[in-house]
Amino acid sequence: MSFFSLKNKITLVLIFSLSLLFTSSSFAESTNLQHKNSEPFIQALELLQSKSYNKKGKAIEQLVATKDERVQSILEAMLKARLFYTKEDKTVVIGKKVDDGFALTSVLEQKYLGSLSKSKLKKVKVNNKLRGILRASIATLSLSSPDAKKRLAAVKQMFGKTNKAGITALQAHLKMEKDSAVRSEIETLININDLDSGDKETQLAAIKTLFNSLNPETRNKLEILKDNADADIASASQVALKNINNKLGFYDKVNTAFFGLSLGSVLVLAAIGLAITFGVMGVINMAHGELIMLGAYTTYVIQQIMPNHIGLALVLAVPAAFIVSGSVGILIERLVIRHLYGRPLETLLATFGISLILQQAVRSVFSPLNRAVETPVWMAGSLEINPALSLTYNRLYIIFFCLAVFTILYLIIKKTSLGLSVQAVSQNRSMARAMGIRASRVDALTFGLGSGIAGVAGVALSQLTNVGPNLGQAYIIDSFMVVVFGGVGNLWGTLISGFTLGIANKFMEPWAGAVLAKILVLVFIILFIQKRPRGLFPQKGRAAES
């Protein structure tokens, strides 16, 4: 056996070094030698394949000492029992479970090697002692990153997973750490650890410092401590827990309100164009949803034209969608609606016909399936305010975008000469004409403006929902509800009504469920209209008569 294994070892080393030579040279050619395969690194990898846990422990130490950037992923894989070496040529690989075995990435070249069945692999086994060493080493490695964000992430990862060695490493690191966010996070972590220390003074001190901590781990630990045998500790943790729960409840409400605001923004965006066409002009435009849909498809098309600049495409899509939907709107106005002024119910039917045509047109041109509109990188992720509250960027952007669109529209209506004519025509058509306003031109432009805004809303919606031929239908009823609830002909009413309905919806969702919440909102609107048939902010004066 010894002979056999010796022979084996020789061939192993031979193959290993050969393959190494081959791979490293080819690597050098292809990628300008990103990874220097230093001698200790390779030796440590060899040592990892040994059966002795002590030797493996040494290998880990060696690996950490190399300060090679690949080490962390190796250790993490080892901890998760995903580090293997192949039986054939003893290459150390990281495996990812697939159907019939493991998909392998070599450790040395960081290259994908295809997949192998389990029988051809040997796992680098770890015991509990090694796991401890691994955790501590991973922690120290992440903490030594020059990037403060990475250090912060590393500390956050350690919550609930620390052991004594990790804490010691953290305490050592705390002395050198300069970034305040990382410092406070480490202090919280150490304090949470102190909660378990068993020493009354330390525990009480820790509870005191953690009094305002929102970290979920703090709460878990305090939940245990509140039944502690020691009355002082128990009462202190109860008080702290109550405070923390109050705060969490508050932030939960803030979070719901944020969701409500973002839903409200979507509603306002979808409805604000309708507030112009329906509210100011009295045209019931059932094709409004399809104009939103056209905006979403414009985004899709522009992204197809410039697939390498997703973010720029999204920005360009805003004016493009405005132009596309706006011109379609003007076309609709000139060809159909112009003949139906003063007969609102007839415009409803005709525009419904147009909406069917637009839907089918999109279905014929693009296919009935949903199209994938990509989200640029800067819209992904979230703004973390504290452990209990993080706001996703796409929702934040939607809120700001909605407010921006509203402001621009408001300024157009209130401050420009076009806006003045729009108001004049909507208040008293014949008098406006007598004053020399070309009412029919104003009508077309107003309708174009409302439709263009619908298109802009479509750009925003393309980032939130599926872009398909039915996109418009999903929003048309909600849009009408928002406008009617807010009071026809009143932009502020639409804004407030959209946000109110959005927030009300989200606050009802936890106890009623999403669908029931929506039903309740609809029923509420039906009843509200009975009480105030002209909405929240009814139009005053003669214009309200008709």
Add this chain to the structure above:
Amino acid sequence: MFKLLKGDRGGQVFLTLLTLAAILIPIFNLILPESSPFHVSTFTVTLLGKYLAFALLALSVDLVWGYMGILSLGHGAFFALGGYAMGMYLMLQIGDRGVYGNPDLPDFMVFLNWKEIPWFWHGFDNFWFAMVMVALVPGLLAFVFGALAFRSRVTGVYLSIITQALTYALLLAFFRNEMGFGGNNGLTDFKDILGFSLQSDNTRIALFVASAIALALGYLSCRSIVTSRLGRVAVAIRDSEDRVRFIGYRVDHIKLAIFTFSAVIAGVAGALYVPQVGIINPGEFSPIRSIELVIWVAIGGRTTLYGAVLGAFIVNYSKTYLTGVAPETWLFALGALFVFVTLYLPNGIVGLLKRKQA
């Protein structure tokens, strides 16, 4: 009856045709051999029966829209509620012949692990109770909704939009499994009605004749309303609501009575529709469906009653035809028809025919 139809040439023609169809089509289906060129297949009979149910529904819309100026975008809801009441009866007739073989519970309840039938399903195993519900449930909803809306003087566009909200809310509600109406699958897999198999030719003929009779009765009752004093006040309300109110009529009461009656007719139409198509699901509540049926009336020509029937037949026949031949053109055709009719035929096809005659 003859007094009712005096001066209503369209109505005379329509009722004559309807009577002929109700007599001849069963003969053509049952007596003539299949080889005969005049043989009407059972498929066609059921299809025509479905159109008759739609025509009845269109009639109910014309009554409130044409004669009273209430553009209801939620009449599909009353139709669907009548359909569900019928569906519940048919569902309980399945007995232990369902997939799970449970004699007391419909399949979907067994699937949801319910132990007993919910209280609102009690009584629906009785046909006559179900028939009362077919009229009562839509009628009651229309009564409560109308009482609120008309007393508050919600009119015009606002009324249209809240009727739309009503049917939309019901759509969402019936999609929920917890409601106890089969969720988004609705009620289906019916076996028989009053002990007769729904698959047999005779039952289908009977349903067709029943639909024809219901349509004729519906027409006559609507006609009797619109020719009565009540109907003339309704038209006055349509043309100038405030003036009628100033003269001293209780506008809200008149509107409520006609609106409720119209909802009952729509419910009956739904009850006739369900056994013929064999399914009722929440899709019937979708606002699009309700708008579509307003279009039938607009295309046929409103304020004539028979125009609504004509519109229902024309639109539904072309839908059946076009979705079979060229499905992608159907929505183009329907959309263009809407636009064309509202722009150029404000009185629909009937208006066009009348103009030709004059």
